[in-house]
Amino acid sequence: MxxxxxxxxxxxxxxxxxxxxMALAGKHVRLTDRDQASLDKAMANLGGVLDKGIQRGFYKPEDKTRALGGIETTLDLGLYxxxxxxxxxxxxxxxxxxxxxxxxxxxVGPDCxxxxxxxxIPITVLSSYWPAARRGRFLGTHxxxxVSRMALVEVIPGLDTNEAAVTDAFALCTEAGKTPVRIKDVVGFAVNRLIHIFWIEAIRLVEEGVATPEDIDTACRLGMGLPVGPFRLMDGVTNNLTLDVQEILHKAYGDRFLPRPLMKQMVKAGYNGRKYGRGWYKYDKG
Ligand SMILES: NC(=O)c1ccc[n+]([C@@H]2O[C@H](COP(=O)([O-])OP(=O)(O)OC[C@H]3O[C@@H](n4cnc5c(N)ncnc54)[C@H](O)[C@@H]3O)[C@@H](O)[C@H]2O)c1
Incomplete structure (x- = not known):
C-alpha cells in the first residue's frame, strides 16, 4: 500500500x-526544522522554485497551489x-x-x-542510533x-535493513517522480565517487595550465554532453563542501581522492562558490 x-x-x-x-506527488507532508524562521524561508524558497518552474513550463500554476497546500510546517515533532x-x-x-x-x-509508529x-555517513553507522527493532525499516535515500530537477535517488540499505523497506523506499521515490538505484553502503556511495574523481582531474588540468575553468566547462558541455561543466557545478555545490567530501573519500580510498592544492587554496581564501560571490567564477553577490 x-x-x-x-x-x-x-x-x-x-x-x-x-x-x-512529495507534495507534488499528492502526499501529505509535514516539514519541520529548528525554528520558525527556517520554515518560513523554506516555504518562500519553494514558492520561488515553483514560480521559476511555471515560467519554464515544468509546472502548471495549479501545481503551485497543490504543492504548497500539501506541505504543513510545524515545530512540533509530536505531530509526526x-x-x-x-x-x-x-x-x-x-x-x-x-x-x-x-x-x-x-x-512514530513501529512500521514507519x-x-x-x-x-x-555510512547508513549502518547511523542505523546504530536506532533501537534494534527499528533498524529493519531504516535506510539511506540520497x-x-x-531535488526538484534531479531525477536520481541512490537507495542504500544498511546491514540490518530488510527487503520490504527497500521495496517501500523504491516505490516512494518512484511515486515522487524519481528514479531510484540500489547502492551498497560504501563511503561516497556511487555518484560521489565518480564525480569527485572527475572534479579532481579537472582541477589538475587547471593547475597544469592545460585549460581555463571556463574552457574546461565548455569542453565538458559540448564534448561530453553534460548540462553543466565541473567548475560551474562545484561553484553551486560550494568548494568547502566539495573539499570536505574529498577529504572523507581520501581517508577511505587513499591517494586517488587526494584533494588538489589549488582547491585547498580556494577554500582557504573563501572562494567557495556562487553564494559567496566568488568561486571558480566571479558572481554578483546578493
Ligand atoms: N547540499 C547537497 O548538495 C546535498 C546533496 C545530497 C545530500 N545532502 C545531505 O542532505 C542533508 C541536508 O543538507 P542540506 O544541504 O539541505 O543542508 P542545509 O544546511 O541547507 O539544511 C539543513 C537544515 O536542517 C536543519 N536542522 C539542523 N538540525 C536540526 C534538528 N536537530 N532538527 C530539525 N532541523 C534541523 C537546519 O536548520 C537546516 O535548515 C545533509 O545530510 C547533507 O549531507 C546534501
Whole structure:
C-alpha cells in the first residue's frame, strides 16, 4: 500500500525540495526544522522554485497551489506520530542525526519507514542510533540537488535493513517522480565517487595550465554532453563542501581522492562558490 503521510526533518536546501516533490506527488507532508524562521524561508524558497518552474513550463500554476497546500510546517515533532515515512535531512553531523532519531523513536509508529539523506555517513553507522527493532525499516535515500530537477535517488540499505523497506523506499521515490538505484553502503556511495574523481582531474588540468575553468566547462558541455561543466557545478555545490567530501573519500580510498592544492587554496581564501560571490567564477553577490 502506498505511503501517503510523509514527514521531512530539516527544511534546508535538500529537505525543503524533498518535501516539495512529495507534495507534488499528492502526499501529505509535514516539514519541520529548528525554528520558525527556517520554515518560513523554506516555504518562500519553494514558492520561488515553483514560480521559476511555471515560467519554464515544468509546472502548471495549479501545481503551485497543490504543492504548497500539501506541505504543513510545524515545530512540533509530536505531530509526526501519524507519519508512515520520515525522511531526515538535517545537518551532516552524526550526533545531530542520532539525537533526531532518538526523539523520533519516541513518536512514530513501529512500521514507519525511516530514511536519511546523508551524503557521507555510512547508513549502518547511523542505523546504530536506532533501537534494534527499528533498524529493519531504516535506510539511506540520497537525493541530488536541486531535488526538484534531479531525477536520481541512490537507495542504500544498511546491514540490518530488510527487503520490504527497500521495496517501500523504491516505490516512494518512484511515486515522487524519481528514479531510484540500489547502492551498497560504501563511503561516497556511487555518484560521489565518480564525480569527485572527475572534479579532481579537472582541477589538475587547471593547475597544469592545460585549460581555463571556463574552457574546461565548455569542453565538458559540448564534448561530453553534460548540462553543466565541473567548475560551474562545484561553484553551486560550494568548494568547502566539495573539499570536505574529498577529504572523507581520501581517508577511505587513499591517494586517488587526494584533494588538489589549488582547491585547498580556494577554500582557504573563501572562494567557495556562487553564494559567496566568488568561486571558480566571479558572481554578483546578493
Ligand atoms: N547540499 C547537497 O548538495 C546535498 C546533496 C545530497 C545530500 N545532502 C545531505 O542532505 C542533508 C541536508 O543538507 P542540506 O544541504 O539541505 O543542508 P542545509 O544546511 O541547507 O539544511 C539543513 C537544515 O536542517 C536543519 N536542522 C539542523 N538540525 C536540526 C534538528 N536537530 N532538527 C530539525 N532541523 C534541523 C537546519 O536548520 C537546516 O535548515 C545533509 O545530510 C547533507 O549531507 C546534501
Amino acid at each position: 502506498a505511503l501517503t503521510k510523509i514527514g521531512v526533518i530539516g527544511a534546508g536546501m535538500m529537505g525543503s525540495e524533498i518535501a516539495l516533490v 506520530r501519524d507519519r508512515e515515512a520520515v525522511i531526515e535531512a538535517v545537518f551532516e553531523d552524526e550526533k545531530i542525526k542520532g539525537e533526531t532519531y532518538r526523539k523520533l523513536d519516541a513518536i 519507514l525511516l530514511m536519511s539523506n546523508t551524503s557521507s 537525493y541530488f540537488s536541486p
